Amino acid sequence: xxxxxxxxxxxxxxxxxxxxxxxxxxxxxxxxxxxxxxxxxxxxxxxxxxxxxxxxxxxxxxxxxx
Numbered sequence: 001x002x003x004x005x006x007x008x009x010x011x012x013x014x015x016x017x018x019x020x021x022x023x024x025x026x027x028x029x030x031x032x033x034x035x036x037x038x039x040x041x042x043x044x045x046x047x048x049x050x051x052x053x054x055x056x057x058x059x060x061x062x063x064x065x066x
Contacts, residue, residue, distance in 0.1 A: 001049045001052055001053065002046055002049045003037070003050050003053045006053050006054075006057065007056060007057060007060075010057050010060075011057075011060060014061075014064055
């Protein structure tokens, strides 16, 4: 599925005690390709995958709280 990078970033947050903001670009999306995942039309067409990833993250939190 697409958008699994959301899970990759999300799961460790449960164990984070401190965060530090750095005003640095670590990744840059190349905007303009029709088939890229951040293209609004593509995001809309893959909404089922975003919902699936969101559900995985919610279930993860529910399981960790028990």
